[in-house]
Amino acid sequence: MAEGIPENKKRLNASSKEEVKIHIKSSAKFIAVASGKGGVGKSTVAVNIAAAIAIKGFKVGIFDADVYGFTIPKMLGITGRPRAIAEDQILPLEKHGIKVMSMGFLVKETQPVIWRGPMIHKAIKQILTQTLWGDLDYLIIDLPPGTGDVAISLGMLVPDMSIIIVTTPQDVSSKVACRALRMAKTTNLKILGIIENMSYFICRKCGEKAYIFGQGGGEDLAREEGVPFLGEIPLEQSIREGSDSGRPLALEESDSPAKKTFERIVSNILKM
Numbered sequence: 346m347a348e349g350i351p352e353n354k355k356r357l358n359a360s361s362k363e364e365v366k367i368h369i370k371s372s373a374k375f376i377a378v379a380s381g382k383g384g385v386g387k388s389t390v391a392v393n394i395a396a397a398i399a400i401k402g403f404k405v406g407i408f409d410a411d412v413y414g415f416t417i418p419k420m421l422g423i424t425g426r427p428r429a430i431a432e433d434q435i436l437p438l439e440k441h442g443i444k445v446m447s448m449g450f451l452v453k454e455t456q457p458v459i460w461r462g463p464m465i466h467k468a469i470k471q472i473l474t475q476t477l478w479g480d481l482d483y484l485i486i487d488l489p490p491g492t493g494d495v496a497i498s499l500g501m502l503v504p505d506m507s508i509i510i511v512t513t514p515q516d517v518s519s520k521v522a523c524r525a526l527r528m529a530k531t532t533n534l535k536i537l538g539i540i541e542n543m544s545y546f547i548c549r550k551c552g553e554k555a556y557i558f559g560q561g562g563g564e565d566l567a568r569e570e571g572v573p574f575l576g577e578i579p580l581e582q583s584i585r586e587g588s589d590s591g592r593p594l595a596l597e598e599s600d601s602p603a604k605k606t607f608e609r610i611v612s613n614i615l616k617m
Contacts, residue, residue: 365470365502368434369478375506376537376614377486377499379529381521383414386542387511389588390578391487392420394509396595397611399442403482406437409447410469410499411489418449422591426450433475441596446476466498473502492528500532507535507617509575512563513543519562526570537617538573539563540610543580547602554579576610579603 378391388411398405409417418424423440427450430436437444448468478484486506489495499506508529512522522539529536541563545554557580567574578584581603587594595607 365474367474367478367503368476369484370480373478373481373484375484375486375503377410377488377496377506377508377534378511379488379496379508379525380490380511381492381523381525382518383490385490385511385513385518385522386578386584387490388414388416388420388487389584389593390509390511390540390542391485392417392588393584393593393595393607394611394614395443395483395485396441396593397607398483398485398615400595401611401615403615404444404480405442405483405485406444406446406478406481408473408476408484408486409445409449410495411487412448412465412468412495413489415447415449416588417445417447417487420588420591420593421445427476430477434477435475437476437478441592444478444481446472448472465494469495469498470502473499492524496525496528497532500529500534505535507537509537509614510539511542512539512566513558514541514556514562515559516562518558519566522563523566523570526566526572536572537614538575539567540575540578542578544577546580573613575613576606578606 378387380387391407395405395407407417409415421440421443423438423445425438427435427438427446437446438450439445486499510522510526512519543558545556547554564574579602581601583599583601584594584603594604
């Protein structure tokens with residue numbers, strides 16, 4: 346571990362009777378990005394939030410805990426394998442000033458991860474605690490969709506973790522997102538708020554907003570559950586292009602509505 350960086354000891358709840366050590370400075374903040382279902386752009390949101398935080402001068406990392414559908418390495422354009430410097434200590438890879446650890450570094454891109462609950466908990470714990478995160482200010486954790494083993498494990502391993510829920514506007518998505526939100530409440534996680542992704546599409550010719558997937562589902566859910574609504578991210582080609590090219594939109598010199606929304610969301614998160 347880097348000299349002068351204290352280990353942050355994270356105690357689990359009393360019933361688990363376990364203590365883990367995370368190699369990160371004691372003031373670091375942990376923010377999980379979750380969704381009720383897949384396909385809502387959760388990982389894209391996580392990557393752009395991390396990038397927007399980095400632009401503001403903070404030291405940030407991403408733990409890609411989506412063990413079945415890891416995409417963070419692709420979205421950041423980062424390849425290779427982490428280097429072990431001791432039997433139980435590994436260095437994360439880094440790109441765009443963001444430290445990254447992912448299952449995608451440990452298996453082939455197309456190789457399925459076929460694990461059951463106990464194996465997942467062990468792997469998540471091992472990766473989280475053996476990585477030398479260093480002097481990060483923020484660690485963004487990209488959770489798998491739903492309310493399964495990984496979310497529960499991280500809720501135990503990082504009891505002071507905050508969480509952001511990502512949904513899309515349509516009713517079917519927001520209803521499923523509600524389950525993830527209530528899981529967070531049940532496990533006593535701090536809920537930073539809800540982000541609605543793919544909220545609308547702006548016509549390039551007329552400038553009108555088209556609400557392709559419906560309107561207001563994320564904001565309605567936030568109001569019903571009494572949590573902050575962090576913002577609406579429009580459906581933009583530049584977001585997809587950034588994810589495919591390995592350079593998130595938040596890093597680009599752009600005045601796009603989506604980038605501005607990410608900046609506003611991060612400004613609010615940093616105040617929480």
